[in-house]
Amino acid sequence: MSDLPRQVQIAGATGLTGQQLLALALDDPGVERVVAPARHPLAAHPKLDNQVGMVSHLIAQLQGPVDTVFCCLGTTIRQAGSREAFRMVDYDLPVVLGRHALALGARHYVVISALGADPASRLFYNRTKGELEVALQKQDWPRLTIVRPSLLLGARHKPRLGEVFAAPFSRILPGRWRGIEASTVARAMWRLANTPGEGLRIVESDELQEIGR
Numbered sequence: 001m002s003d004l005p006r007q008v009q010i011a012g013a014t015g016l017t018g019q020q021l022l023a024l025a026l027d028d029p030g031v032e033r034v035v036a037p038a039r040h041p042l043a044a045h046p047k048l049d050n051q052v053g054m055v056s057h058l059i060a061q062l063q064g065p066v067d068t069v070f071c072c073l074g075t076t077i078r079q080a081g082s083r084e085a086f087r088m089v090d091y092d093l094p095v096v097l098g099r100h101a102l103a104l105g106a107r108h109y110v111v112i113s114a115l116g117a118d119p120a121s122r123l124f125y126n127r128t129k130g131e132l133e134v135a136l137q138k139q140d141w142p143r144l145t146i147v148r149p150s151l152l153l154g155a156r157h158k159p160r161l162g163e164v165f166a167a168p169f170s171r172i173l174p175g176r177w178r179g180i181e182a183s184t185v186a187r188a189m190w191r192l193a194n195t196p197g198e199g200l201r202i203v204e205s206d207e208l209q210e211i212g213r
Contacts, residue, residue, distance in 0.1 A: 004030060004067075004193075004194055005025070005028075005030075005031060005067050005068035005108070005193050005194065006030065006031060006032050006033075006067050007032060007033050007035075007064070007065045007066045007067045007068075008025050008031055008033070008034045008035070008066070008067065008068050008069070008070070009034075009035045009036070009062065009066050009068075009069040009070065009097075009101060009106070010022055010025065010034060010035070010036045010069075010070045010072065011036075011037065011055065011059065011069070011070070011071045011072065011073050011093070011094075011097050012070075012071065012072030012073040012074065012112075013036035013038055013042060013072070014038050014039070014040060014042070015072050015073070015074065016152055016182040017072045017112060017152065017182040017185050017186050017189075018036075018070075018072035018186075020182055020183045020185075020186035020187075021070055021072060021186040021189055021190060022034065022036055022042070024186060024187065024190045025190070026045050026047055026048060028190075031047060032047065033047055033049060033064075034047050034048050034049065035049045035051075035062060035064070035066070036048060036049070036050050037050070037051045037052075037053070037055050037058035037059060037062065038050060038051075038052060038055065039052070039053070039054065039055060040052065049064075055073075055093065056088070056093060056096075059093065059096055059097050059100060060096065060100060062100060062101075062104065063104075064104065065104065065105055066101055066104045066105060066106045067105075067106060067107060067108065068106065068107070068108045068109075068110065068193050069097065069098070069101040069106045069108070069109050069110070070110045070111070070189060070193070071093075071094045071097055071098075071109070071110070071111040071112065072112050073089055073090065073093050073094055073097075073112075074089065074090055074112060075089045075090065077124070077125070083124060086128070087128055090128055090129065090132065091128050091131060091132045091135070094111055094132055094136070095132065095135050095136065095139075098111075098136055098139050098141070099139060102139060102141065107141075107142045107143055108141070108142070108143040108144075108145065108193060109136065109139075109141050109143070109144050109145070110145045110147070110189050110192060110193055111132075111136060111144075111145070111146055111147070112147055112149065112185070112189075113129045113130075113132060113133055113146050113147065113148050114126065114129040114148055114149070115148050115149065115150045115176060115204070115205050116129075116148075117129035117130040117132075117133055117148055118130040119131045119133070119134050133146055133202075137200060141200075142198060143197060143198050143199065143201075144199070144200050144201070145189075145192050145193070145197075145200075145201045145203065146200070146201070146202045146203070147185065147188065147189060147192075147202075147203045147208055148176075148202065148203065148204050148205060148208075149180050149185050149205045149208055150176060150178060150179055150180055150205040151179040151180070152179070152180065152181075152182050152185065153179045153180060153181045153182065176204045176205040176206040178205070178206070178209070180205055180208060180209055180212075183212075184208065184209060184212035184213065185208055185212060186212070187211075187212035187213075188203070188208045188209075188211040188212030189212075191211055191212070192211065
């Protein structure tokens with residue numbers, strides 16, 4: 001069975017990285033269909049299946065074959081409004097998406113985690129991301145790619161104040177700590193999906209910079 005993505009699902013296609021990834025998938029002549037559930041309509045495209053509504057409801061309703069699934073879901077506690085709401089977006093939905101995509105025949109899950117993800121971390125954000133990684137590994141994917149970008153750089157529809165203030169400093173940090181453009185992360189994710197492999201691969205931010213350059 002080919003490792004190359006032909007039938008693709010993208011969760012979080014309206015986000016900073018997801019919208020870049022969606023453009024790459026739609027522009028790839030080898031891709032036949034892209035399923036991208038979203039709360040708001042996306043620009044029409046012959047290959048795009050864009051179901052509109054609450055993403056938490058749409059994920060469980062997705063149908064049809066899928067080869068590769070990408071998860072670009074993510075928020076902040078401030079935006080979500082509570083730790084519980086944050087965990088639903090950054091843990092519950094990616095886990096449910098993975099479980100459902102496996103049932104539809106997906107063989108490769110590419111998911112955005114975060115720099116410093118650790119299930120034993122004292123920081124709630126890092127701990128949640130680490131617990132997500134553990135949960136996805138327990139799903140026993142034929143191929144699981146976890147990317148851990150540092151601070152994502154780019155113009156959001158709704159700017160995050162913390163990122164706005166931190167961005168200039170993050171650009172001069174060394175190695176994996178340096179801020180990374182969302183477009184670079186998207187290119188890296190797409191190239192990783194189009195490179196044969198199997199099993200688990202965790203890609204840190206400095207490697208993402210190289211792959212997505």
